[in-house]
Each structure stands twice: as C-alpha cells, then as structure tokens.
Amino acid sequence: MNIQDITNNDFIQDKSSIWVLKQHKNFAYSDGAESEKYLEYVFTKAEDLSSSSTELESHIKDWPSEYHLTTKRARLFAGFDFDSSKKVLEVGCGCGAITRYLGETFNDVVSIEGSINRARLARLRTEELDSVSIICAPFQEIEFTRKFDIIFCVGVYEYSASFVAGEDPYHSVLNYFSNMLTPDGVIVIAIENQFGLKYFNSAREDHTRTQFEGLEGYHRHGHKVKTFGKYELENNLKEFFPTIQFYYPYPDYKLPSCIISDDFLSQGHAGELVSQIKSRDYYGELPKPWNEGLVSMELSKNNMLPFFASSFLVFAGKSQIEGVSFNQLAITTTSDRIKQFRTQTRIYNGRNGGISVSKKALSGKVIESNEKLSMIESNSNWNNTDSLQTLLFHNCMSKNM
Template identity: 40%
Template sequence: MKTKIGNVLMNYEYYHGEDLYSDGDIENEILEMVKGDFNVHEILSKDDRWPVLYHLSPYRYNLLDWYPFKEGSSVLEIGAGCGGITGVICDKNERVVAVELSKKRAEINAYRNSDKKNLEIIVGNLNEVQFDEKFDYITLIGVLEYAGKFTKTAEPYLDFLKSIKELLKPGGVLIIAIENKLGLKYWAGRKEDHTGIQFEGLEGYISNKGVKTFGKTDLINLLGTAGFQNSQFYYPMPDYKLPTQIFSDSCLPKVGELDKVTPSYDTKQIVCFEEYLVFNNIIQNGYFDLFANSFLVFTENHEGAAK
C-alpha cells in the first residue's frame, strides 16, 4: 500500500504490522507535536526529555549540513528514524528514499518533512525491500551497530555492508556515523550507549546483545573486507548525535580546542576524570583519532568484487 502524508510518499508494502524498534509511548507524543505547524525551538524550550531532544534537535543537522553532496544525487537513508537528518538530506539532493522499521517513527518523519516533494519513506526491514535502482549515496546514521539484530548470518556486520554495497552506484559513497567503542568517554566510565553497561565496548561486548560498535582500525578493516575503499574519517564532538564540532584527519583539534564537557542527557553517569584534560594530553601525543567519541565515515564503493 502506498499513500501520502503531505508531499511525502509513504510505502507500506514491506510493513508487517509491528514496530520492532521504539522509544515507547513518548513517540506518540512526538507524533502529535509535529503534526501541522510546529516550532521546534518552542517545543524544546518546554520539553527537555532526551527522546524529544534527540529526535527534534536542530543540532542533528550539523552532522551533514556542511557536506557537499553532488548535484542531482539520489540518497538511500537506512534507519531514518524520526527524521533527525532526513530534512537536510532532502535539501541537498534530488531524490531521497528513507527506510525505517517503525511505522510510528516513519510517520513522525513524514509529518515533520511533509513539505519535501523529493522524499519517499519505505516502512519495513531493509533486508526484505526489493529496489529497482542504485543510489549515489547511502547513509547509515546510528545503524551499522544493530546489524547483529536484523541480519541473521554468521557475519552480520560484514554481510550487511556487502548487501549495502550492491545498492550503491559504482563510485557511490557510503556514509556511516557510529560510536567509537574506544571513545574516551567510555574509559572515563560512561555507560555504553546501546546496552547501558559500563565498559561493555571496551571489554569486547562479552554480553553478546546483538549490538556493537567498532574502533577505527576495526572499522577500516571491516569496510575494506566488504569491498569499500578510500575511507575518510571525521570526528564529531562530543558525538555524532548532537555534534557541535567536527574534526578530520587533515584538521585535528589543537590542545584546548575541544568543548570541556561531554553531556549526558539520558542517564546518570559515573565519570572518573575530566575528559577534556585527558583529551588535551591525547591530542598532544597524536592519538585523538583513536579515542574520539564517535566517527563519521565517507567510503567509496569499489567497483571490483568484495573480498
């Protein structure tokens, strides 16, 4: 079934009637917030709950607002959620296809971006969707870490990336945003973002909850094995969710340049040391890229076969 919300084409052909990923009842509230005319600044001035801030904050746009997408491009946004960055992707590209498991989240996305004439939202599991086109760009913003839950193979992360590669045009670009499992905030004692378990990523995800992030070397090797090349790393700070600074290998931070606090919006945290002071020491010794809290990666579809 296909229908429209405003100008947005909604595709329910792959939806099985159950939302498999949700923040709970608060998503009903967010849906009501974004129906009709709404002022996001007014909403956030009155409601500081983490899901509201995370899904609606304009800071989400900072992740890709600066990026020079090629003119006339098509983008596949996988795991679009409530549309935190869908709008900026639509503004910069000719055609955007967003895929989202949750009907509720997809409809939040559609209502908040109802003016976008170049947006189609497919509700369902990406692994079941049949595409008749390839894309110039594909985004995995906070998505790759969940491949272990939704790709049921012996090597879900590798196989997921290989399947993504098949949807990219030759020379197309995969854009990944993900936490660094070796990020300094975790050494300081902050809980792992997905499992809520302290030191979970540092210890190699021994609880095996079907979700994991990667260090820089892990990610480089994984992408290379999947057949991607020319990976360019950027470092959103304090993380990719609500970035206020973005650095790169060609423009690393200088001592004293980082914001002093890594905020914790959703849970109480035990912090063992002043992160910005330790970061200054790390920067001085040339290891910022290994301990940054998250990565933003642009990597190209190598036309040869995956290894």
C-alpha cells in the first residue's frame, strides 16, 4: 500500500520499505542497540517468521529476546475469531510480534511505530506479508483520510504521557482513537493492571522496576507511564466507547498462556485455573511473603479476581462490538512443550447448563505421538472443585511441611 494514498502527510519510503514521516525525530524508546541488532540477525536468517514460529523461539537468550520471539505473544488473541476484511490500525507495533499476527489474520493492516529501528525490525518480521504497511511517525501527527474498523493498542496506552502533550494525555489519546474509527469501530487495548495481585506480593512494577510504584499512585514516574485499575480504565473508555468487554490474560498480556472471559472470572469458577498459573517479575524474582495461588482461590470465592488480575485485554466499541467473537469461557495454550505436543484447551458452556472442557493438539491432529508418548484429544466436564495438587498443598501447609 502507498501510505500517501490514505494520509495528508508527506512520507518517504526508505530502503527497508517503511514509510517515514518527513522531519520525524526518532523516538528514543528501545531495548538497546545490542538487543535490536540481535533481532535483526535472527529475522534475517530465519526461514519461518510466522507468529507460531518455533524456529524464532529457539533463539531466545534473555528477557528482551523472549518478549520479541516467543509464540506466546500471539496467544493474546487465542480463541478470538476476527472478520479478516476489517481495516486495522496498530499503534505502537514495536518489533512486530503482534504485527505479524495481525498481518496473518487481516487483509489490511497499517502499523505505526515511533522508533525507526523498531519499525524496520517490524518490517523484517512481516516482509513477505503484503497485508502490512509500516509507518514510522508519532501516531498523533498522522492525518489519515480514511477510517479504521479496529485499532489495536497493545502495551502502549500506559505510555500516553510520554508522547502526548496536554493536561490529560490519556483522554487525548482515546479521543484520537475514537476519531480514527468508523461509527461502529472497536479499539483493543492490552495493559497491565495497576492493582495486579503480584504487585502486593513484592513484584516490581513492570515499567518502572520499582516495588509498589503503581499501588502508591505512580508518584515517581507518573509523568511518563501509568497503568489503571479496572474501574478507572473502564471510566476512561466510557466517554468514547460505551460498549466495553473485559478479558483477562494470565499470567499477563505479554506472555499469556490463558485468556479468561469476564463472565467466567467474575462468577467464581476460575479460581483453581488461575491458581495454577504463576506470575512473573521480569526483573528477577524476589522473596514472596505469601502464596499467590492460594490467595487467588480465596479471591475467586469472593468474586474479586477481576480487580486483582495482572492484565486486562479490553474490547471497546463506539456502538456494538462487531467483527470479533470469543466463543468460549476461557482458553489455555501449552506453549512450553515441544511443538507436536502443544495443546489448546477450551472451557465453554456445554449442554444442560453445565461447563465442558475440550483438549486438542495445536497441530490439528486427533492423535500426536512419538516413540514414548501419545496425546489424544479429549472432552470432559468441568469440575468446580479443588484439584489434587491444591488439596495436597493445603494438607502440607496445615502440618507445617
């Protein structure tokens, strides 16, 4: 796509095929030059650049490379069915992990990134996808001449104060997004929860690396970055997007293995499921004074898990939410196994008012096997009780073991 055809700005297409806004001053946001050079090397040499590439995963060596190369990034949208004809705008595409998934899913994707090095990496990651166009520019300076059906904003909204001037940059950004959407358009926001349970249990804030920073109101770094609790985030969105649907990625939206619907998490059914998913401090584990899994189960009994979820995945519509569906209560993916034994588990409303569970191989085969192991598709009923592991753990704790 020629970006000049859908904007009123002047762009230059550089040798990497990204569209750079004339006189754009490069954003300083980066994981570091060494990290970005490594990604360039990996993307250039790789034969499989897809969002499900285990080849890329084999090059993970540290946290930055894990974030950009793991197949878990695209699992954020596991279980969602999108209308591929919708016109998509991605704001803050980074090095292209989500961009790659969007390009595989939709026919028309425009992705914006303020850092020229990261924009070029995103283009490398999507180089054979004609469905994707990459723009390097501040998103608020682009004057589009067309509207979009869906805007994806993954890990970006919290940085609004760093890139947008004004008394309330978070309000300004949502206003901009609303103006860029069609009358029935939808925005998709993935963001950490200010009151994520792990932050009460000594984990450092994901952006500032400071313990209790978000819980205390971002008094140190709030002029650059801040996340929100569920109530405040919903109120921010309501002015522009009256229809709002929350989902909950666990352990978080960055490396999700499970996506849970609001209905399932709010009704007290998901405590056992959530208790088995370990949260992560991305700057190294610190001693934890209490067991998050057991606390999660108690919170579930009191319908409080949504407030303490680590992350939110929000679909917000200017009218109704169209072009996307999530036809289950929750979905989990095992991404840490070897490829042929990776599975996807759907939890959904079954017949006669019960909850059903379906396990399938991601490969699509009914039976997967090697010389030692076999994996067979299965269907069962959901048992809303404590697992054997939980019962054993409770018993050990009661005996101070």
